[in-house]
Amino acid sequence: EDKVVxxxxxxxxxxxxxxxxNCSYEVTNFRSLLWYKQEKKAPTxxxxxxxxxxxxxxxxxxxxxxxxxxxxxxxxxxTQTGDSAVYLCATYTQGGSEKLVFGKGMKLxxxx
Amino acid sequence: xxxxxxxPRHKITKRGQNVTFRCDPISEHNRLYWYRxxxxxxxxxxxxxxxxxxxxxxxxxxxxxxxxxxxxxxSTLEIQRTEQGDSAMYLCASSETGSNQPQxxxxxxxxxxx
Numbered sequence: 001e002d003k004v005v006x007x008x009x010x011x012x013x014x015x016x017x018x019x020x021x022n023c024s025y026e027v028t029n030f031r032s033l034l035w036y037k038q039e040k041k042a043p044t045x046x047x048x049x050x051x052x053x054x055x056x057x058x059x060x061x062x063x064x065x066x067x068x069x070x071x072x073x074x075x076x077x078x079t080q081t082g083d084s085a086v087y088l089c090a091t092y093t094q095g096g097s098e099k100l101v102f103g104k105g106m107k108l109x110x111x112x
Numbered sequence: 113x114x115x116x117x118x119x120p121r122h123k124i125t126k127r128g129q130n131v132t133f134r135c136d137p138i139s140e141h142n143r144l145y146w147y148r149x150x151x152x153x154x155x156x157x158x159x160x161x162x163x164x165x166x167x168x169x170x171x172x173x174x175x176x177x178x179x180x181x182x183x184x185x186x187s188t189l190e191i192q193r194t195e196q197g198d199s200a201m202y203l204c205a206s207s208e209t210g211s212n213q214p215q216x217x218x219x220x221x222x223x224x225x226x
Binding site for chain 1: 115116143145147152153154155156157160162167168170203211212214215216217218219220
């Protein structure tokens with residue numbers, strides 16, 4: 001069965017710290033990996049990664065995929081209290097399925 | 113650009129009642145998805161539509177659950193004879209057609225079964 005595992009499951013940091021979120025996957029015929037940020041409501045799309053070694057960047061957030069070792073990381077530099085959220089990792093697989101398989105999420109708390 | 117819209121935001125009902133949720137996707141999106149999320153878990157896939165055709169259903173979708181998208185625009189998810197275990201956040205998402213399209217989520221309907 002397809003599996004996406006995130007670590008750590010929760011993290012508390014101070015404003016200004018840099019954090020690294022990990023996502024590993026065991027899926028049949030991997031196609032792409034997506035990162036979402038979920039505050040109290042809708043998961044908001046951050047990045048989609050399909051190729052190894054190519055960094056995606058948006059402001060203080062960046063992400064990279066390693067298809068050989070089957071993991072991705074999401075980095076957040078100079079964290080702010082507004083970065084407090086649950087960060088979700090999900091994968092698409094091949095074979096005609098359009099469902100996303102999600103990890104449990106990582107709860108990040110940034111204290112002032 | 114209006115995002116994915118879900119209604120109602122909250123639903124409280126007694127066990128055994130039927131409930132129906134509505135989802136309006138982003139207007140140019142042909143694909144529509146339903147997920148269920150419980151506390152401390154990521155969203156779990158329930159079903160998806162390409163236009164009006166329901167193309168995939170999870171085994172989580174028991175025979176008490178039914179979803180429709182009759183005109184290929186909005187969708188409804190109905191749960192019959194609700195049970196305590198149905199208490200969850202029901203999320204709808206939509207995407208464009210094509211490989212590797214990001215799914216965009218609505219704010220969800222939170223269902224509480226008394």
